[in-house]
Amino acid sequence: MRLSYKNRLRLIRLLRGCWSAVTTPLSIIILSYSFKVSRAYGMPWNKRIWLGFRFWRNNRRVQSGTSWRAHLLMAMKLLEMDPELKGDVIECGCWKGGATVNLSIICAIIGRRLKVYDSFEGLPPPTDGDPIAEKTFAKGFVPGIFGGTLDEVKNNIERFGEISSCSFHPGWFENSLPQHKGEIAMMFLDVDFYSSLHDCLINLWPHLIESGLLFLDEYVNLPYCAVFYSERYWDKYFSCAPPGLIGAGTGVQMGKIYWDPEIRQDPRQIHSPESVAFCIKGTKALWDFYPDVD
Numbered sequence: 001m002r003l004s005y006k007n008r009l010r011l012i013r014l015l016r017g018c019w020s021a022v023t024t025p026l027s028i029i030i031l032s033y034s035f036k037v038s039r040a041y042g043m044p045w046n047k048r049i050w051l052g053f054r055f056w057r058n059n060r061r062v063q064s065g066t067s068w069r070a071h072l073l074m075a076m077k078l079l080e081m082d083p084e085l086k087g088d089v090i091e092c093g094c095w096k097g098g099a100t101v102n103l104s105i106i107c108a109i110i111g112r113r114l115k116v117y118d119s120f121e122g123l124p125p126p127t128d129g130d131p132i133a134e135k136t137f138a139k140g141f142v143p144g145i146f147g148g149t150l151d152e153v154k155n156n157i158e159r160f161g162e163i164s165s166c167s168f169h170p171g172w173f174e175n176s177l178p179q180h181k182g183e184i185a186m187m188f189l190d191v192d193f194y195s196s197l198h199d200c201l202i203n204l205w206p207h208l209i210e211s212g213l214l215f216l217d218e219y220v221n222l223p224y225c226a227v228f229y230s231e232r233y234w235d236k237y238f239s240c241a242p243p244g245l246i247g248a249g250t251g252v253q254m255g256k257i258y259w260d261p262e263i264r265q266d267p268r269q270i271h272s273p274e275s276v277a278f279c280i281k282g283t284k285a286l287w288d289f290y291p292d293v294d
């Protein structure tokens with residue numbers, strides 16, 4: 001029996017619904033399970049499961065480039081952090097505020113400030129020599145895509161998150177980030193272009209506390225992630241070893257399609273936003289084994 005196009009779409013939607021109904025509660029249970037959560041936050045497992053459910057629900061309400069699973073992973077890392085450690089949480093690149101809503105909730109729980117940096121007018125015009133920006137605009141996109149206004153973002157947080165824990169810093173990163181003050185416990189960078197990532201690293205890395213965390217969205221884009229392994233880059237700008245990136249381009253996600261770098265080149269595909277990669281300040285990703293060199 002041949003199904004019509006409409007019925008095929010219906011069947012696919014039904015199967016996806018069933019898949020989601022099974023995997024969503026399982027993911028929440030697995031992601032929120034931890035022995036390392038500080039008691040000081042008053043967040044036993046049942047409350048963390050409820051938090052995961054809230055994140056999932058918000059992800060359906062506010063358009064987002066990243067998954068609630070990634071938001072929950074970041075929330076768990078914050079809950080596992082020693083409450084004595086100082087530092088704010090930073091988000092660079094918020095679009096409509098899909099991740100901001102969820103990060104604002106966890107920041108209210110743990111008593112850290114969430115500072116949101118964005119142009120609030122979308123991606124900037126391409127910078128010369130930025131391969132991602134050049135590719136994006138060659139595909140016909142124009143500056144301004146992924147734009148959400150400050151009012152739109154604030155409105156989403158007021159409705160679904162915790163606006164009291166947020167402050168907003170509008171402007172192009174090259175102008176706004178050099179003004180940043182204060183220590184950073186965790187930052188989430190979802191800024192698409194090489195030039196934007198460079199602005200974030202140059203201006204924010206020195207503020208990240210030792211053992212602080214940097215989360216990155218573009219985890220399947222190997223050339224983009226390569227900066228976290230570049231000895232030349234870290235030596236030139238920070239006089240230190242590269243920190244590496246956990247989860248970058250690695251790990252075949254169970255139950256998901258494995259996106260290899262060749263598939264990534266296909267313009268019809270975008271990477272699955274189910275996950276993120278992160279690095280820890282203080283780790284060193286150096287290859288130290290050269291058996292043939294004296």
Ligand SMILES: C[S@@+](CC[C@H](N)C(=O)[O-])C[C@H]1O[C@@H](n2cnc3c(N)ncnc32)[C@H](O)[C@@H]1O
Nearest residue numbers: 064065066093095098099119122172173190196
């Ligand atoms: C893919 S969107 C972020 C998606 C968001 N993290 C989410 O989970 O829904 C990228 C964001 O980065 C911002 N952005 C990129 N480069 C920027 C720059 N140089 N200055 C200011 N904002 C920038 C854009 O305005 C856009 O909101």
